[in-house]
Amino acid sequence: MSYNAGNAGNAGNAGNAGDDGRHEHDSPSWERSAEPTGERLQKIMAAAGVASRRVSEQLIVEGRVRVNGRVVQELGRRIDPESDEVSVDNVAVQLDSTRRYLMLNKPVGVVSSMRDEQGRPDLRQFTKDYEERLFNVGRLDAETSGLLVLTNDGALTHVLAHPSFGVTKTYVAKVRGAVTPQTIATLTRGIDLEDGPISADKARLLERSAEGGFSLVELTLHSGRNRIVRRMMDAVGHPVVELVRRQFGPLHLGTLRVGAVRDLTKVELGQLLTISREKPSDRDARSE
Numbered sequence: 001m002s003y004n005a006g007n008a009g010n011a012g013n014a015g016n017a018g019d020d021g022r023h024e025h026d027s028p029s030w031e032r033s034a035e036p037t038g039e040r041l042q043k044i045m046a047a048a049g050v051a052s053r054r055v056s057e058q059l060i061v062e063g064r065v066r067v068n069g070r071v072v073q074e075l076g077r078r079i080d081p082e083s084d085e086v087s088v089d090n091v092a093v094q095l096d097s098t099r100r101y102l103m104l105n106k107p108v109g110v111v112s113s114m115r116d117e118q119g120r121p122d123l124r125q126f127t128k129d130y131e132e133r134l135f136n137v138g139r140l141d142a143e144t145s146g147l148l149v150l151t152n153d154g155a156l157t158h159v160l161a162h163p164s165f166g167v168t169k170t171y172v173a174k175v176r177g178a179v180t181p182q183t184i185a186t187l188t189r190g191i192d193l194e195d196g197p198i199s200a201d202k203a204r205l206l207e208r209s210a211e212g213g214f215s216l217v218e219l220t221l222h223s224g225r226n227r228i229v230r231r232m233m234d235a236v237g238h239p240v241v242e243l244v245r246r247q248f249g250p251l252h253l254g255t256l257r258v259g260a261v262r263d264l265t266k267v268e269l270g271q272l273l274t275i276s277r278e279k280p281s282d283r284d285a286r287s288e
Helices: 008-014 041-047 053-061 154-161 181-189 228-235 266-276 280-287
Strands: 065-067 086-088 091-093 101-106 135-137 145-151 169-176 191-193 196-198 202-208 214-221 240-248 261-263
Touching: 041 053, 041 065, 041 086, 053 065, 091 266, 101 266, 135 154, 145 154, 154 266, 169 228, 181 191, 181 202, 191 228, 214 228, 214 240, 228 240
Parallel strands: 145 240
Antiparallel strands: 065 086, 086 091, 101 145, 101 261, 135 145, 169 214, 169 240, 191 196, 202 214
C-alpha cells in the first residue's frame, strides 16, 4: 500500500470529523480517560507495513488516519491491534501479520474444496506449501476457471462469501451461437429462472466468430447463486462452452497463469478489507 505522506493537500479531506461528526481529540474527558492500553498507533502502522514510523506520524498529524472510523491526530494514541480497525486515506489496513491472503487462478477440473469426499482434484495442491490453514472465499464450479481468493481470515471469508454482501464478479464466457445486442439487453434487463428473476449488472459482447458459431460475452453480477452465469446463458439460448472469472470485487486476475498462486499486494488487500468493513448503507451505494 503506497501513501504519499508529503501530499498535505489530502489532509483536508481525510481530516474531516468521524462518522459522528467529531475528531478523536474532541471526545469528552471521561471518554479520553478510558483510552485503551496497547501500542502506539504509529508503531502498529509501521509494523503493518504502511510506512516508516516517522512517515506514519506525519500521516496521523495530517488527519489521514482513522481508528474505528474516527479521525485520530494524537501521536500518543494507543490501540489494540486485535480489536481496533485502522484505515489510511479511507483504505483499510490489516494489523494482524498472521493473516494470509492469496489469489489463485483455478484450473478447470478442480473443485472448490479443501478436501473432496469423492476424491476429485481439490484446492490442497495449491495450499500444501503454506503453513497457514487456508480456506477459499466463495466457490467456482469444477468446469469454471479463474480468480479464487484463499485466506486464513475467517471473518473476511464469511463476509465476502455471504450472498447478501453482493461482491461483484466479472466473468468472460465463450458461448455457442451468435450473440446479438438484443440478447445483451435481455441479460441486463433481467430474465426469469426457476429460482427467481436475475439480471446482469453489466453485459457486453467482446467477440463473435465470423461464421457465428461462438461468441465471447463479459458479464458482471453480484449474485452468489449457483452456476448463475451458465443458467443465464442457457436461458437466452447460448450455452456456455468455457467460463473464466476475471474479477472478484476490486481484484483482477491480470496475467496470473492458470494454476498459479500469489499473495495479494498491499493495495489489493486494502481494497478488499475496505469493502468487507463497509456499512450496509455504503454497500447499497456501491451496488447502485
